Amino acid sequence: YSLNGVPCRGKVLTVDNMNPNVKRVEYAVRGPIVQRAVQIEKELREGVKKPFTEVIKANIGDAHAMGQKPITFLRQVLALCSYPELLEDNKFPEDAKKRAQRILGACGGHSIGAYSASQGIECVRQDVARYIEKRDGGIPSNPDNIYLSTGASDAIVTMLKLLVCGEGRDRTGVMISIPQYPLYSAALADLGAVQISYYLDEEKCWSLDVAELRRALNAARQHCNPRVLCIINPGNPTGQVQSRQCIEDVIRFAKEEHLFLMADEVYQDNVYAEGCKFHSFKKVLFEMGPEYSSTVEMASFHSTSKCYMGECGFRGGYMEVINMDPEVKTQLTKLVSVRLCPPVPGQALLDLVVNPPQPDEPSYITFMKERTAVLSALAEKARLTEQTFNAVPGITCNPVQGAMYTFPRITLPEKAIDKAKEEGKVPDMYYCMRLLEEEGICLVPGSGFGQREGTFHFRMTILPPTEKLKVVLQKIRDFHVRFTQEFS
């Protein structure tokens, strides 16, 4: 076409010649429904009348956005690190000052504005290693195997970048659960890796069955080279906490099939259900004896975004690599240097998370009080959510054993499914869009995470404050009843 009579030459960068993998990237958690939610918020600000006065963004695992308070101790130390003149201020407790001084001492020029080593500040990595040792009952952790990162996502993508190679039938295949946290599918699409989906068992509380892993793997061997197995525990979106037996089975499977294990454990402190316990993959691996602990290659991931801290905005995280070939490790170290270094405030925060106030320190009591309050509130909300949803005809909800989400299954009437098709939408997207427009509640449709054909779900966070959550649950319940009636 032409502009002002001057013929327009074509663009240099077009949809046709751009990276085809980038076109395949989708990230449901911030996808079209969120974009519509943001638009609606704008309309509300502009005074447009709606059946609600605010949009409740229960789509993303952002605790502070939903009103969770930061942990005082963490913020005190970080403020001291940001503006060290505050070290003179006697309003700050001694243990906070000590931590800040130690962190600043490890920073170039005593400033959090200096670059750190690409792998992360050495003393922080040492503290992380000690934390892991303590958590895992004394199993040694080498700081050289710790890589600090810009949130866990950064480390996950880095590992995938390292591992994905080959062409055609030799292209790396990566196993990931259905349902999954869509960072994985997006990263795999971006890298042109082959996604190998294994289904979690909804009937059995979203547990993982090795037979299903085997089925998926064998089918995949026809068209790719399966090399990686990703597992999220506690799970996202499903919230299941895998049993120790299950973890052993997965490790055994990984060894038999020569798979690199990627264990996403960012929710390790978020365990609520009776009888459920977090078992780190590393601990189980080492307790299985040298036949496994010296051969199975693994990376475990953790971050400062979840648990009781909820500090998503700091982008703190790390991975620990186990049994990595030293030459491969050299490549990994090289790769992380392309990003220069992880954000130093996030590294400082991570140091505090793995080095919290001890019983003999001034900040201990307040710290424990705040931490317990957050985790017990989450446990209560998990229970409330499960209970409320299970009482709604047409919604079934597995127990929220851990993490921060509920992933209930919804029954949609045939007519609703047809209507969705008419509008060119996937049925659970249609459902969620309607809910957003009518009640101002933003959820993410199950299709964004993957689900068995013919089933529909949504993911909702359990993060809103209890009173607000009760209202949200009520509204969803009422909406579901209305919706079912409308399409009966």
Next chain:
Amino acid sequence: MSVLQEISQNVRSIKQLEYAVLARRANQIQKELSQGVRKPYKELIDVCWGDPHSMDVKPLTFVRQVLAACVYPELMSSHKLPLDVRQRAQWLLGRCDGGSVGSYLAPTGIPEIVQRMSESIRSRDGGVPCNPDNIFISPGSQWSLTNIIQVLVNNEAPLRTGILTPVPCHVTTIMSIKSLGAAVIPYFLSEEHGWALQVEELQRALESAKGGCNPVALYVINPGNPAGYVQSRKSIQEVIQFASEKRLFLLADEVYQDCVYGKNSEFVSYKRVLAEMGPPFSDTVELASFHSVSKGFMGECGLRGGYVELVNLDPNVVKYIFNLICKDSTTPVLAHFAMDLMMNPPRPGDPSYPLYNQQTQDIKNMLVQNVKTAHEVVNSLPGFSCQPVEGGAFVFPRVFLPPRAIQKAKEEGMQPDTFYCMRLLEEMGVLVSPGCEYGQKEGTYHIRFCIMASQDIIDQVLKRLTTFHTKFMKDFS
């Protein structure tokens, strides 16, 4: 077992840094020093990196006060912090979900902050409009650059994607290009002409790529790194014309835009020049400009904050870039706030202004002095020649290594300039990086060191370098 062969070829193709071997030795020396081993020096000085804070350049008080107040809002109730600090912190926190710096940022940033950034860019560019929708924030300019290159690289095309890159060029850009499976098409800057970018050389580089790869983009860095040039308006126009003619996507890395020292030099952005060239260029040449909070007066490298501004891109492509950013987006909140503080500093009349002005002036004067001293000292040494440093963070002098030194280097299995750097490290405890790290004309050797440091550090570096160089040249004559 995952072995080297099973690792991504793209990753393996990234060259190991020369710095790695120097750093290893530096770490050893550090240990020896702390164990009390006697050396001709008491401490090591590392001037390899453009990292001002680690070289005794202080953070700006206003910036750190605001960030502290945002992190721990209880601070705002005390009157120890100036009013404008408290007001800014309040405003910034008010823009965060839940009023906390711990919440996620929207992938494209906080709209009000990005709006202000766009106004600041418009002001910088003499009124050239800036659309906030075309600004994408990230944890650093290199992160943004990697994302944009990722969109440009098409691994399903018959020919490998190629990107024209300067020689010399700083390392992380080359690493990003390689890690994405693209080819580097080098174009040599002309050292004799103050590291000028010559269009004939761009033409030669482009031709050399014929049949080998598919050139899609031209990467420029202005002010330069490692070479400290600042492009003239005319030079920028020529580059834009070339990109337009040859249908190349322009990648303009402008992170050192606030670091200009030459009396006759002035930073003018690619975007501004493009706009002022008028149609057809101004509405057709596709450009991505990069900036960050790491350099300039703030020097906040550790916060990890940057952004890219896109000009004249196909809106359909921008939609995909948005998707990519959503998945990859991970800018720390404090870094985004730092962008606001950088682009909207205290103004005359604000309580923090006098101190802010003082601090930034001091830094500016220090840099101008460092550049002057470094240039003078290095040029006075026989065997060194240094082009004028008009901007940027580094000095990149050429060192004329005697044949015997080159021979010795070969015997020790090192690049000649790495050998020089290793010797400098051993004998004088100064760590600088070798020119081979960045690329240079065959048979020429250089070193790079940072001048964004306190005057004391630069004076020390130059003193030690002078002593070392004189002896080195004598020993190998």
